[in-house]
Amino acid sequence: MEEEILKNKTIDSDLENTIDIFKSLYSVPMNTDVSIRNLFIGGLNRNATAISIKTISDSEKIEEQIIRPLLSNSDSDLTIEDICAAQFLNTHSQIQEILKDINNGNTALFLDGENKAYLFDTVKFHGRSVEKAINEVSLRGPKEAFNEDVAANISLIRKKIRNENLVVESVTISKRSNNELYIVYMKDLVNDKLLKDVKDKLNSLDVNAIQNLSVLEEYIEDSSKSIFPTILSTERPDRTVSFLEDGYIALLMNNSPDSLILPATFWSFYHNPEDHYLRFVFGNFIRLLRFLALLITLFVSAFYIAAINYHVEMIPSDLLLAISATREVIPFPAIIEILLMEIAFELIREAGLRVPNPIGPTIGIVGALILGQAAVDANIVSPLVVIIVALSGLCSFAVGDISLNFSIRLIRFLFIFSAALFGFYGITALFTCGIFYLVSFRSFGVPYLAPMTPKYISSKDTIFRKMLKKELYRPGYLKPQDIEKKKDNS
Amino acid sequence: MMTLKYLAQVLCLLFIIPLLSACWDQTSIDQRAYVVALGIGKSENENQIQVTFLITNPELSKKEATTNEPSQEIISFAANDVIVARNIANSVIAKEISYNLLSAIVVSEEFAKEDRFLRYMYDLAKEPQIKRNIPIIVTKEKARGFLENNRPLLESRIHKYFDLILNSANEAGLIPKSDLNSYFRITEADADLFLATYGTSEISQDGKDSVEDNFIAGKMDIQGETNQVQLMGSAVFKEGIMIGTLTGEETRIAILLNDILNNMGPIYTTYQDPFNEKYKVTARIQTEKKIDVKMDLKSDQPSINVSIPIYMDIMTQHSMVDYANDSQKRETLQRSIEEEITNKINNLIKKTQEEYKGEPFGWSVLARKQFTTITEYENFDWMKSYPDIKINISVNVSFGNFGEQSILPDFEEVRD
Numbered sequence: 042m043e044e045e046i047l048k049n050k051t052i053d054s055d056l057e058n059t060i061d062i063f064k065s066l067y068s069v070p071m072n073t074d075v076s077i078r079n080l081f082i083g084g085l086n087r088n089a090t091a092i093s094i095k096t097i098s099d100s101e102k103i104e105e106q107i108i109r110p111l112l113s114n115s116d117s118d119l120t121i122e123d124i125c126a127a128q129f130l131n132t133h134s135q136i137q138e139i140l141k142d143i144n145n146g147n148t149a150l151f152l153d154g155e156n157k158a159y160l161f162d163t164v165k166f167h168g169r170s171v172e173k174a175i176n177e178v179s180l181r182g183p184k185e186a187f188n189e190d191v192a193a194n195i196s197l198i199r200k201k202i203r204n205e206n207l208v209v210e211s212v213t214i215s216k217r218s219n220n221e222l223y224i225v226y227m228k229d230l231v232n233d234k235l236l237k238d239v240k241d242k243l244n245s246l247d248v249n250a251i252q253n254l255s256v257l258e259e260y261i262e263d264s265s266k267s268i269f270p271t272i273l274s275t276e277r278p279d280r281t282v283s284f285l286e287d288g289y290i291a292l293l294m295n296n297s298p299d300s301l302i303l304p305a306t307f308w309s310f311y312h313n314p315e316d317h318y319l320r321f322v323f324g325n326f327i328r329l330l331r332f333l334a335l336l337i338t339l340f341v342s343a344f345y346i347a348a349i350n351y352h353v354e355m356i357p358s359d360l361l362l363a364i365s366a367t368r369e370v371i372p373f374p375a376i377i378e379i380l381l382m383e384i385a386f387e388l389i390r391e392a393g394l395r396v397p398n399p400i401g402p403t404i405g406i407v408g409a410l411i412l413g414q415a416a417v418d419a420n421i422v423s424p425l426v427v428i429i430v431a432l433s434g435l436c437s438f439a440v441g442d443i444s445l446n447f448s449i450r451l452i453r454f455l456f457i458f459s460a461a462l463f464g465f466y467g468i469t470a471l472f473t474c475g476i477f478y479l480v481s482f483r484s485f486g487v488p489y490l491a492p493m494t495p496k497y498i499s500s501k502d503t504i505f506r507k508m509l510k511k512e513l514y515r516p517g518y519l520k521p522q523d524i525e526k527k528k529d530n531s
Numbered sequence: 532m533m534t535l536k537y538l539a540q541v542l543c544l545l546f547i548i549p550l551l552s553a554c555w556d557q558t559s560i561d562q563r564a565y566v567v568a569l570g571i572g573k574s575e576n577e578n579q580i581q582v583t584f585l586i587t588n589p590e591l592s593k594k595e596a597t598t599n600e601p602s603q604e605i606i607s608f609a610a611n612d613v614i615v616a617r618n619i620a621n622s623v624i625a626k627e628i629s630y631n632l633l634s635a636i637v638v639s640e641e642f643a644k645e646d647r648f649l650r651y652m653y654d655l656a657k658e659p660q661i662k663r664n665i666p667i668i669v670t671k672e673k674a675r676g677f678l679e680n681n682r683p684l685l686e687s688r689i690h691k692y693f694d695l696i697l698n699s700a701n702e703a704g705l706i707p708k709s710d711l712n713s714y715f716r717i718t719e720a721d722a723d724l725f726l727a728t729y730g731t732s733e734i735s736q737d738g739k740d741s742v743e744d745n746f747i748a749g750k751m752d753i754q755g756e757t758n759q760v761q762l763m764g765s766a767v768f769k770e771g772i773m774i775g776t777l778t779g780e781e782t783r784i785a786i787l788l789n790d791i792l793n794n795m796g797p798i799y800t801t802y803q804d805p806f807n808e809k810y811k812v813t814a815r816i817q818t819e820k821k822i823d824v825k826m827d828l829k830s831d832q833p834s835i836n837v838s839i840p841i842y843m844d845i846m847t848q849h850s851m852v853d854y855a856n857d858s859q860k861r862e863t864l865q866r867s868i869e870e871e872i873t874n875k876i877n878n879l880i881k882k883t884q885e886e887y888k889g890e891p892f893g894w895s896v897l898a899r900k901q902f903t904t905i906t907e908y909e910n911f912d913w914m915k916s917y918p919d920i921k922i923n924i925s926v927n928v929s930f931g932n933f934g935e936q937s938i939l940p941d942f943e944e945v946r947d
Contacts, residue, residue: 349560354631354662358690361560361632366589368561375559462548 048137056153060090066140067092076100082124084114088153097146099165102127107148107161121150121159128162141219166190171197177277177441182318186276191223191295197278198225198293202285206230209293212243214257218250222257223293225281225300230288232520235485239290239303254297261303263485268451270444271484273305280314288521304485304519308493308503310445311335316506325505332504334439338449341433342379343460343468345426349375351464367423376461378422382430383454385412390434491518498524564626565589567603567690570674571651572639574609580642580651582616583607583675586624587632587689602687607675612654613661630660634693636667636711637674638727643766643773649718652771655711663712666697669766669773671731671749680732681760697728700762702796704783706730707765707891718771722895722913724887725768726785729776732759747778769889777879777891784879787839788892790821799846805867807850812864815844824894828901828911834921835894841872844931855933869926876924884918 044066052059060077067075078091089111093103106127114124122129130147133139134157139149146164171193174186187194195209206228214222222243226236242261251257258272259265275281276299281291284302292301302309311331316324348356349364356364371378389408396404413431416422433453440446452475459467482489492499497517501507513529515521570583586604606623610616617628636655642648655661670677686692700706707726717725731749747764763779777785786795795818801811818841825836845854845864854861883890895913902908 350557353560353563353629354660358632358634358694359688362565362587362589362591362688362690365561365563365565366591368559369589371561 048140050136051134052136052139052151052156052158054154054156056088056090056151059151060092062136063092066136078108080108080112082111082114082152084117084119086117090151091148092143092151093148093163094143094146097166098148098163102163102165103148103161107150107163121152125150125159125161130160130162132157132159134158144219174277176443177275177280177313179277179313179315179318182314183277183279185278187278187281187293187298187300189296189298191221191293191297194278194293194300195223195225198282198285198291201278201282202227207285212240214243214246215248215251218252220251221295222251225285225291225293227285227288230286230515230521230523231290232288232522235304235519236290238485252296254292254294254299254301257292257294258301263483267482268448269307269479269482269489270310270442270448271303271305271482271489273302273309273442274299274444275302276300277314283314283317284309287515287526288519304487306484306487306491306518307445307479307489310442311440311504312502313441317509321506321508328505331439334436335449338433338437338440339453339456340468341429341436342383342453343456345429346375346379346457347460347464347468350461364423364425367425370420371423372420375426376457378426379430379457382412382416382422382426383433383457386430386434387450487518492516500526558627558629561589562626563629563631564620564624565632565690566628566630567632568635568637568678568693569613569630569633570607570637570639570678571613571642572674573642573645576609579609579611580613581607581673581675582610582613583637583678584616584620584624584628585678585689586628591687603689605675605678612651614654614658630658632690633661633665634690635697636665637677638667638669639674639677640669640671640766640773641673643669643768646772648773649771652714656715661711663715664710666693667709667711667714667727668697668730668762669727671729672733677730677732677760681758683758683760684756696762700728704786704795704798705763705779707782707786709765714768714771718768720895721770722889722898723893724774724883724889724891725771726765726777726782726891727768727773728762729764729766730760730762732761734759734761747776765891767887767891769887774887780875781879781882784876785891787818788822788837788876791893791896802868802871804848804850804852805863806852806860810849812848812850812868813846814868815846817842817844824897826894826898826901828898828916828920832921833916833919834923836923836925838925838927839872839876841926841928842931843868843928845933847934854930861930865928865930869928872926872928873924876926880922880924884920884922888918889914890917 047062047066052062060079063069064077069075069077074094074096076091076093076095080089080091081087082089091103091107093100107125110124110126111121127148130142133142139158139160142160143149146166148161148163150159150161152159168190169188171185171188173184177186185197187197199207204227208224208226208228210224210226212222212224213219224236224239224243239261246260248260251260254274258274262271264271273284278300281300281302285291289302289304292303313327313331316328318324319327349368353361368375373381389404389412393401393404393408413427417424417427437446437450437453440449456468456471459471461467463470479489480494488495491497492501493503498514499516499518500512500514502512506512510527510530513527514524515526517524564586566584567587568583568585570581570585572581572583574581584606586606588600588602588604590600591602604624606620608616608619610619617630620628638648656663668677681689681692683689683692683696686695697706701708706728709725709727714725714727717723729748733749734752735749748761751761751763753761763782765777765782765785766773767775767777783795783798783800797815797817799813799815801813804810804812818839820840822840823838825838827834827836848854852860854864880890898911898913899908902911
């Protein structure tokens with residue numbers, strides 16, 4: 042409490058008093074990375090103190106551009122801003138404001154006899170440089186990915202949109218850690234109501250800390266319990282930019298090597314930037330493959346269960362006899378067999394992801410050999426089930442987006458159960474219910490399956506893409522200020 | 532409180548779902564015995580039938596650990612109908628009997644000629660596991676004997692044997708395409724004759740005077756170590772009951788005249804060489820265009836004019852007459868073949884009109900178009916009127932190739 046009151050105070054002109062306050066706030070000398078430099082400014086004939094945090098500021102810059110000019114100054118007419126070469130930010134007198142700047146890596150300079158602090162930009166956080174995209178790999182097109190430094194991320198975006206209408210607005214979203222969020226949008230495209238909704242949602246947050254975007258996602262989602270994602274997370278700046286240019290809103294944050302795109306439709310999860318980088322035919326071919334993979338992942342295990350339990354007559358005779366022969370020695374019903382292998386596959390996947398790199402290959406051997414071959418040899422599962430589970434597992438990777446990938450993997454189990462209970466009828470019923478759900482589902486007010494259903498003016502980029510010359514419009518469901526992307530010059 | 536209630540409701544619903552589900556008649560795929568051929572025959576008991584199951588052994592499909600078990604099992608017993616037979620069989624067969632893999636229904640000729648045959652056929656329409664596209668084979672001997680003697684040497688997977696032989700014999704035009712559905716359809720329409728595949732494993736020695744395809748199953752002398760079963764010709768059904776047979780050649784003509792049945796591939800056959808009585812010419816026949824059937828049913832003497840376009844490649848001729856380069860000889864050949872085919876067709880039509888008093892050509896369907904109302908058609912009574920209709924056949928043969936190498940050496944010169 043005492044600290045709270047102290048923070049709301051303003052500093053006075055007595056330098057020593059001020060320094061004592063800051064020393065107690067920062068627990069100096071217990072706190073070791075806070076640097077307090079006392080110095081005497083020649084020319085002005087005054088004592089001064091510079092406070093900064095060593096680990097997040099550029100000490101060389103402080104030394105060269107603030108301390109040294111002050112020490113070597115002999116001119117009595119110059120102001121502090123003129124003496125120091127470092128970028129001057131502001132002056133503050135309220136303790137809380139000064140603290141906030143120091144905590145962000147800036148340097149505060151206090152002068153004896155002045156009741157304000159001079160703040161200089163000396164921020165230098167440590168982080169990695171711009172690297173290749175790891176999760177959203179593409180063969181053609183730009184390779185660079187976002188990293189944890191938001192300034193670098195924004196620069197990656199600005200590099201692609203050289204336009205004054207690109208706005209990067211910053212909002213502080215947490216009370217204690219003061220995490221800052223950047224709302225990025227095109228001023229002349231974005232729908233104002235949508236923007237206002239997003240801002241209202243962000244301002245209504247009352248939390249101590251939000252570390253990064255992955256955490257924020259759950260706070261701002263409309264239906265965070267749903268099995269389908271409603272916000273797209275991408276680590277590719279090129280992808281973010283193409284969404285911005287369509288009138289979407291992107292969120293960026295420090296410590297987040299990605300951006301959040303909203304609103305998101307089903308198609309934005311299904312698409313991959315490579316679809317547009319490849320030639321028209323090839324791009325649509327991989328779309329087709331991805332769509333097939335999606336269907337295979339969802340249905341192949343369920344079809345197997347339904348067909349061999351309820352619809353034997355639809356299996357080709359030779360296959361029927363082959364299944365019948367191999368299943369004769371299996372002690373479990375088909376549903377247990379499938380579940381055993383599906384769960385084993387999920388385990389391999391999860392364990393394979395968490396395992397430290399040097400042990401990685403071992404997991405592969407154990408997974409493929411022990412669980413595949415040995416399970417068949419031991420008459421625990423039939424060979425066909427291994428094929429089916431491997432196929433459905435493999436195909437689930439063709440859907441690149443991690444969130445949609447999870448959705449599909451989970452829904453697959455629902456289909457397996459419904460097939461075990463009701464056969465094809467169960468699969469069809471669940472699929473119908475799922476379509477009902479998807480059609481009524483919304484992300485920030487935008488229907489999830491738009492523009493396919495309900496129909497909107499758009500470039501019709503859904504399951505397949507059109508020729509680039511024919512992609513004339515921005516998505517109508519966003520109600521952008523300017524719907525036309527290009528003139529029809531085909 | 533509300534959430535607890537909600538939870539309870541959801542739990543109740545989840546509990547009910549398994550009760551609603553179809554698990555109760557679920558049998559695992561490996562716990563079924565698959566009947567490939569279902570034999571129906573006369574039983575000693577008046578009110579029963581002799582049911583024969585040919586059950587396939589799936590073990591053969593296994594890749595590893597080849598088995599010593601036989602590829603098939605035959606069980607035969609008297610039963611009230613084919614539906615109850617599924618249960619009776621379980622006193623011997625360990626697995627649940629399933630008709631899912633049924634590829635043929637085998638009926639003995641003796642039983643097919645009985646009046647009660649139709650009643651038992653309709654049992655098949657009632658059983659949900661029996662599909663309507665299953666072919667019917669009529670056998671000369673008992674169905675059980677046919678199935679027991681049927682030991683194809685190269686197709687130990689017996690379902691494959693039935694699928695393949697019925698298909699290729701049908702394409703060759705030796706047997707008609709006869710499935711359960713058309714049996715019911717034709718019987719119910721009560722206007723045409725239904726043709727079913729005729730087969731036997733009893734080889735008889737008499738009546739072997741004719742050549743090539745003018746036989747019925749069992750009359751063909753096939754030597755070698757092979758399956759005894761022959762499928763050729765067809766059994767003729769009138770009003771659901773068998774009344775006679777057609778030979779292979781007659782079956783071919785019936786198929787040729789029947790647009791509905793016609794899915795013959797190109798067939799090979801021989802005709803008399805007009806220039807040398809000793810030899811024949813071999814031809815490959817294709818019916819490219821539909822046959823043209825013109826009916827005049829309103830006049831006092833109803834008549835049907837059928838014109839049949841036939842496209843023919845002459846493959847070989849032993850007389851070594853140079854047809855390829857001699858248009859006059861070609862014309863003679865054409866006239867001779869046309870005459871031969873017309874005679875054969877006329878013979879068959881005569882047989883159907885006089886002996887069977889019905890036609891298997893599916894013409895009743897075409898005849899319906901000649902009437903404006905259904906009552907008019909019904910009053911005409913196609914089946915009754917058919918024997919009195921005058922039928923004129925005209926065959927138009929057109930030649931294509933004369934073999935891969937059309938130029939032949941002079942026979943005398945080679946001799947020299």
